[in-house]
Amino acid sequence: MRNGCFLGKKRCWTDLVLKDSQVFSIRRLKASFQYALEGLRYAVKHEKNIRIHLLAAFTTIILSILFQLTAFEWLFIVLAIFTVLVLELVNSAIERTVDLATTEIKPLAKQAKDIAAAAVLLAATMAVIVGVIIFGPKFIDLFLK
Structure with a gap:
């Protein structure tokens, strides 16, 4: 069978x-x-940037545990972390593919790399915004009490 x-x-x-x-x-x-x-x-x-993002993710997870985030807050934190990491991996793959395709400096190759990097930048910006929205009030409460 x-x-x-x-x-x-x-x-x-x-x-x-x-x-x-x-x-x-x-x-x-x-x-x-x-x-x-x-x-x-x-x-x-x-990839240095992956290590930087992993350090930021680890720090965020520690803060999330310390502040005892709700499940809803965890959802946004996890989505933000994975979005940044996934796009950083895709960016690295695109950079390697472009480097494999040509060793010459070509405008289209540069544009492909720049666009992929822009996707990571937007995701990282979104992650910072999520972090400020979730952790901002918690830090304010912590330091004002």
Whole structure:
């Protein structure tokens, strides 16, 4: 029995829809996760901005625990953190792809890199705004009491 086929059928409906390379495989899934983790490890090791964002995320998580944020506040904090980290990874991938495509200085290559960096800048700005909205009143209460 392969691909969830049963009742002794020689061919299953999945054989009609999926090619062998598309059939679910734990081995392929595991390999996909390993490749993703390898990419994450590489980025953390070689990308200064990822490390800066991770430090900011760690600090934010510690503050969130200390201030005992509500679930709703945690939601915004987690979304902000992951948005920045994901876009920083995408930015790094775009930079590497552009560098692979050309070693010459070309306006389109610069624009692609600048646009990707702008996405990170906007996400980081949004994260700061979320942080100010959530932590601002808590710090004011802490220091005025």
